[in-house]
Amino acid sequence: NAGVTQTPKFRVLKTGQSMTLLCAQDMNHEYMYWYRQDPGMGLRLIHYSVGEGTTAKGEVPDGYNVSRLKKQNFLLGLESAAPSQTSVYFCASVSAGLSGNTIYFGEGSWLTVV
């Protein structure tokens, strides 16, 4: 998955702690997305952004905040982590345009909240 990098790859948090996941892409893509994937399920959209300084809620936004201060970075924050947020988080990016464009995914960030 060249071009989309997620950090950290693994993290264990205690309930109530906060943390930030960083997604960085070097393809000059306008759109960026944060998904979560729970065991046996598909990816569900948390938040997304269509450009620097803009964000929008997805299907499961509660408990998360995001920021897109720079075009290449999309940050996902957990202000007060809960066990229900234990999941694998994937970031994705895609260029804007009228025709279908390939979505590029990161390798995932495994988060465990105890």
Add this chain to the structure above:
Amino acid sequence: DAKTTQPTSMDCAEGRAANLPCNHSTISGNEYVYWYRQIHSQGPQYIIHGLKNNETNEMASLIITEDRKSSTLILPHATLRDTAVYYCIVRVRDNYGQNFVFGPGTRLSVLP
């Protein structure tokens, strides 16, 4: 938003063609259909996408029905490395931009 439905699981013999169906009956005219696959818990890997016409690339073929309510991904000669979860994804445009809706996926097992 358009949604997709897929079989939960499928088996295929190694060397045979794997045909994975997807129903997207609520798709609208400007929405693309994408197929991705996920091996173990790695990041999803792009396979192919299309709007109206059938598409083919080095990995697979995508057959879209004329009414666009369903499609089939074809892996012409499945190998053991094709064992994965396959997702049929709809690209949805909204007033804000675009996002991608994942279905639950089909777990394809390629058997020796």
